[in-house]
Amino acid sequence: MKKVIKLLILLSFTIFLFFSIEKQILAQGVIKSDNYEIQMPNLNSGAGIPSSTNFGIDSTIGQTASGLFSSTGYRVKSGFQYIHSIIPFSFSISKLAIAFGTLVPGTPKTDSHTLTVSAGGAGGYQVKAFENNPLKTFNNSSTILDTSCNTSCDEETAGEWTSDSKYGFGFNVSGDDIPGDFTNDGFFRQFADISTSEIPQIVMSSIYVGRSREALITYKVNVSGIQEAGIYTNFITYIAIPTY
Numbered sequence: 572m573k574k575v576i577k578l579l580i581l582l583s584f585t586i587f588l589f590f591s592i593e594k595q596i597l598a599q600g601v602i603k604s605d606n607y608e609i610q611m612p613n614l615n616s617g618a619g620i621p622s623s624t625n626f627g628i629d630s631t632i633g634q635t636a637s638g639l640f641s642s643t644g645y646r647v648k649s650g651f652q653y654i655h656s657i658i659p660f661s662f663s664i665s666k667l668a669i670a671f672g673t674l675v676p677g678t679p680k681t682d683s684h685t686l687t688v689s690a691g692g693a694g695g696y697q698v699k700a701f702e703n704n705p706l707k708t709f710n711n712s713s714t715i716l717d718t719s720c721n722t723s724c725d726e727e728t729a730g731e732w733t734s735d736s737k738y739g740f741g742f743n744v745s746g747d748d749i750p751g752d753f754t755n756d757g758f759f760r761q762f763a764d765i766s767t768s769e770i771p772q773i774v775m776s777s778i779y780v781g782r783s784r785e786a787l788i789t790y791k792v793n794v795s796g797i798q799e800a801g802i803y804t805n806f807i808t809y810i811a812i813p814t815y
Contacts, residue, residue, distance in 0.1 A: 646693040658691030658782050662698070662811035669790050669807075677735050679793040686775060686809065688748075688784045694814030695778040698786075699771040702762035706740050706792070706803040713799035715740050715792060717761035726763040726772050733757050738793050746786035748777040759791060762807060771810060778814075 602609040621628055640647040665685040674680055690696035706715040717726075718739030724730030729752040732741060741759035744750065750773060752758065763769040775786045 648693060658689050658780055660692065660696070660811075660813040661687075661689045662809075663687045664809065671790075671792050674792065674794050674798075676794055676796040676798065679735060679791055681789055681791045683787055683789040685746075686786045686788060688775060688811060689782045690777070690784075690813055691780045692813045692815040693780075695780065696776065696814060697773050697812045698775040699810045699812070700762060700774045701765045701769070701771040701808055703806040703808070704764060704766040706805050708799070708801040708803055713801055713803075715794060715798065715803055717741060717764065718759055718791070718793075720759055724758075724760055726761045726769055729753050729758040729760045731757050732759040732791070735793065738795050738798075740790075740792045742791065743789040744774050744786050745789070747784040748775045748781070749786055750774065750776075756789065765808075771808075774809070 637649050640649060663686075665687070667684075669682045669684065671680040671682055686698060688696055688698060705717050707713070716739050718724065718732055718737065718741035720730035720732040720741070721734050721737055722730060724732065724741070729743075729750075739761075741761055743756055743759050744753045745756055752760075760772070763772045765771070774788070775784070777784065
């Protein structure tokens with residue numbers, strides 16, 4: 572009687588293993604239980620981040636609707652590769668002090684620095700700029716007005732500024748992702764003056780992802796012979812905005 576019991580237990584265990592293996596073989600069919608039913612299950616056969624000395628790549632296999640889908644007003648990043656940002660957002664300025672030195676009336680002076688942006692958000696990025704006020708002396712007794720260019724320009728629209736008899740302070744932008752009104756290096760704008768409630772204006776922007784996008788900001792100042800002597804300063808603020 573004891574031998575029969577041992578045999579029945581062994582036989583029951585063998586049958587259980589047989590059905591367990593059969594369920595794994597049929598994993599692409601319908602999977603059911605008392606509480607759920609899964610139709611056409613999909614098991615990924617590869618994923619992860621393969622890498623070597625020269626490259627790294629995210630990979631997944633078996634996704635049925637992965638990729639970047641876009642239309643007017645939206646973008647959808649679908650798939651495991653979009654779980655993290657492809658390009659982390661970063662913004663840098665090559666130097667933080669602009670110095671014109673001693674000014675000679677009717678002789679324009681310039682100085683420049685570079686803005687660098689990397690952006691991986693689906694909506695790209697924007698960089699906006701404004702000044703706290705026009706160039707002023709420390710005691711506010713005298714001001715260098717923002718330029719009006721050769722004929723006209725303002726904080727929204729650049730104009731040609733090549734005449735040495737036109738005075739003021741302004742800036743030019745050249746490089747990647749810049750506004751179209753900066754036709755060449757002779758076109759300048761005023762900075763938006765936050766002290767008079769002017770709205771910060773875009774100096775770089777793109778709707779695409781990008782790495783190390785660079786724009787050269789060139790500042791220019793020119794004064795007349797009746798400009799009061801003194802040290803003039805102001806502050807320029809840049810706001811870098813990623814869009815997701």
